[in-house]
Amino acid sequence: MELNARKKKILEVIIRDYINTAEPVGSRTLSKRCNLGISPATIRNEMADLEELGFLVQPHTSSGRIPTQQAYRYYVDEIMEIQKLEKMIRTDIHRGFLDHTTELGLTMSHTAQVLSQLTNYTAVVLAPRVTNFNCKHVQIVSLIKNRVLMVVVTQEGMAKNIEVTLSHEVDTILALKLSNVINGFLKNTVLSEMSSDLIDQIQELSPAESKLIHEIIPHLKKALMEDASEVHSTGLTNLFNYPEFSDVNKIKQLINIVQEKQVLSEMMASKDGNQVIRIKIGSENDNENLKDFSIITSTYELDGEMMGAFGVIGPTRMNYDNVSSVLNYIRNELNLHISNLLMK
Amino acid sequence: MELNARKKKILEVIIRDYINTAEPVGSRTLSKRCNLGISPATIRNEMADLEELGFLVQPHTSSGRIPTQQAYRYYVDEIMEIQKLEKMIRTDIHRGFLDHTTELGLTMSHTAQVLSQLTNYTAVVLAPRVTNFNCKHVQIVSLIKNRVLMVVVTQEGMAKNIEVTLSHEVDTILALKLSNVINGFLKNTVLSEMSSDLIDQIQELSPAESKLIHEIIPHLKKALMEDASEVHSTGLTNLFNYPEFSDVNKIKQLINIVQEKQVLSEMMASKDGNQVIRIKIGSENDNENLKDFSIITSTYELDGEMMGAFGVIGPTRMNYDNVSSVLNYIRNELNLHISNLLMK
DNA sequence: TATTAGCACTCGCAATAATTGAGTGCTAAC
DNA sequence: GTTAGCACTCAATTATTGCGAGTGCTAATA
Missing domain, CATH: 3.30.450.40 (GAF domain)
Known part of the structure; x- marks a missing residue:
């Protein structure tokens, strides 16, 4: 939708004015504010056109006009320019x-x-x-009994906490071992690709430890998915x-x-x-x-x-x-x- | 301050009513609501007394009365009882x-x-x-370059994250070592008592590591102090x-x-x-x-x-x-x- | 043909006035 | 001590009015 230069100018002044004052703007005020040297009557005609085109509305008969959403959209697309700040x-x-x-x-x-x-x-x-794809380090910290905190660190150095309850007690030493296992894994691939099969292939794990890893990985995946x-x-x-x-x-x-x-x-x-x-x-x-x-x-x-x-x-x-x-x-x-x- | 039984009862009904309706309560309504069998006139007299004693006020002459703060206090202290929930x-x-x-x-x-x-x-x-006194474990996690995350775990198994920037780069291995040093220390005493002298007495540290510990401890203390x-x-x-x-x-x-x-x-x-x-x-x-x-x-x-x-x-x-x-x-x-x- | 002055008209808003009603205090009787 | 009765008060509601900013339309003008 194209407007002629004068309509565009008038619309611009109306919007600017309304943004400042929150008051409907009328033809007299407008004729003073925009120095195009045109009389209120002319402006009224133009405004009537703009209203017909859907850019302006009157809150009630015989009040000034205010911009519609369409007007703001037009303003944003066609009129305003992003200024450099002082x-x-x-x-x-x-x-x-x-x-x-x-x-x-x-x-x-x-x-x-x-x-x-x-x-x-x-x-x-x-x-x-903190997402799946760029996770470079996982630190598992024993909290109490079978509750642990998993700290996930991304390539960029951001961290996210995930608190979970596991089926067995995890002490500080075990937590360290589990961390090492997961981090060893992370050297070669990403978390989302850690499948059950892959876990079972890890050598150094006791059955109990393996079970814990099996529990941990889905928790990690889930927490990293939910954005x-x-x-x-x-x-x-x-x-x-x-x-x-x-x-x-x-x-x-x-x-x-x-x-x-x-x-x-x-x-x-x-x-x-x-x-x-x-x-x-x-x-x-x-x-x-x-x-x-x-x-x-x-x-x-x-x-x-x-x-x-x-x-x-x-x-x-x-x-x-x-x-x-x-x-x-x-x-x-x-x-x-x-x-x-x-x-x- | 003691009120006679009737005044107490009247005050109670007024407060209850006002809490429900947010409307000033007048003598007529009141006489119907509390079935003490007394007339509005009598209640008016009592209300006048209660006003004089500071329990009621009128928002304006010739309106019903509303309870004052003092009335609520009295209600809470002397009248209401904590009910068992359904x-x-x-x-x-x-x-x-x-x-x-x-x-x-x-x-x-x-x-x-x-x-x-x-x-x-x-x-x-x-x-x-998470405070100083019950901190049982500290895990330092390398984030990126010289930024680390310190996870503090309390006796009760709660955790708190503290992110800091140190003077030197800390990699995963160094982070682990620093954690161990601090946790070794925590076995014997609490964080707040870890002084410069004590740090210097720790044997296994290189000068660079010692310097890092010197930086870390105040950060920990500060973070645990601020509640x-x-x-x-x-x-x-x-x-x-x-x-x-x-x-x-x-x-x-x-x-x-x-x-x-x-x-x-x-x-x-x-x-x-x-x-x-x-x-x-x-x-x-x-x-x-x-x-x-x-x-x-x-x-x-x-x-x-x-x-x-x-x-x-x-x-x-x-x-x-x-x-x-x-x-x-x-x-x-x-x-x-x-x-x-x-x-x- | 585009612009403008003039004029009657509209309608929200603020101020003023009139009405209502819930409530009071006081007095006199019970 | 309690209560009925009555005059009085005052916020809130409704109605009335005047004002003013603004409009649309028409006829005159450049």
Whole structure:
């Protein structure tokens, strides 16, 4: 759908204005704000056209107009450009990261913090997943009696804890032996390919030990399959300041979203084209709870491989420019610092 | 402060009624509800007395009366009794726990779930702390380059992860050696008493290794000191249904409380007399954010030693009877299952 | 033909007024 | 000591009104 230059300009000003004020914008205000030197009457005509085209609606007869979702989509696709952040803000962010990259968890929560602060919306950050494919070391630690902790370490140096109960008691020495067996195995192949047959071929095991390994491997596989990457979120209350959230039900919806970490995680991690910045407006979201929100996400990488995602949730009347710019910069920073942290 | 039987009865009915309806209660309603066979006029007189004594207030002249904090305190201390839960509910809870005691984290989140469901308020559960004193094993796992993960295991079989960056690279073999050194040490004494001198006395260490141990120990000590016991909370949105939470600011306050896990943790873990069920009403709470809320907490134990706490946050107009009963029963269940889970 | 001034009309919003009703305190009688 | 009766209070609801920002349409203008 193409709009002529003037309609485009008018639509742009309306959206910008509405994003700032949350008030329907009328023809008089508009004629003053956009200095195209056209009268309110002309603008009214144009607005009527834009309404017919589905870009604007009137909350009630004889009020100003507000943008539709379609308008936001048009704005995002055809009008707005991702700005470079101000020098000062850039260095601020950069310094902040320097102080928070001693530990992965810290980096993640700091990212969420910065995101929500810079955008004034609710930020969500997905920590990298620990999966099957890149697991380089497993350490089994005896907890008590027949309970053990399995620590899985990835090639990139991330760790994940898995706590399980086994059929026999495992003491410190046995735990060490089991670790060694599994790690010996990992030298040649990956966990997902460790079958019963292969386990039985291992020489140095007593029957009891072999049985334990047989128990352990499925637990490991299962835990690595289920993609429960950690989710950090911040700035929930940021949204409360926007007029669209004076309604308690809207707030409930939001809290439900943020608490369903599983859903959030799946949604953000799902690939969708090659866009660096991904914008979902209102009903473009599959999740029912998100139909009234917009969510802008991006991903961070290590060696070109997607590691995790992060983003911002807000009203559909969101400052798409600013959020995109911020996400874009943070993405670069995150890539930089993550690769420093998890350098091979 | 003593009240005569009739005043006590009237106060009780007012509180019960107000807890149920959230409406100020007037003399007419009251005279019907409590079948003492006294007229509204008499009740008015009694109510006037109770107001003078500080138990009731009128939101405005010529409306019914509502209980003050003092009234709730009196109710909790002198009137209410902790009921035994219905048989059916008891067995339900019991069964639920049976399914969720394979892992400590699971037990904790399940407890929060059950609490919020049974009370319809917001539930908070503090997982057991992993401290200095009962640490029986430390496993150091090489992550990548000079980053290691330290897993601390307590006597009771709980584990805690600590991730640190050291001055030198640590590979798998070195990690094992360092673990052994520290564990050898732990056989004789506790971590907090491991001083520089003692480290230097360890024979089998190269200078580089000794240096690493010198770095590790303070990290361990520090991590074990800072009491960041995990906090599970559920049912945040439960409270939104109560009329006192139609105000967005109240909700903000609540969210702030629940998010400040540090504060919550300190508050709940602090001892305060020997009460099994601890009730803090409104301004009885030290925390500024909690002044408008009531919080009822209890603790769970292992071998008579306090391990953690759990409780419920709600409006001061809270169903103190029910919550106390539930907490009382959950406490028993939790003690039972935790001791099964962490049995020595 | 595109633009604009003018005008009657619409409708949400805020302020004001009128009405209702649940509840009180006080007094006098029981 | 208790109660019926009555005048009074005041929040909450509903109705009324005026205002103002905004619109669509029409006719005049460039």
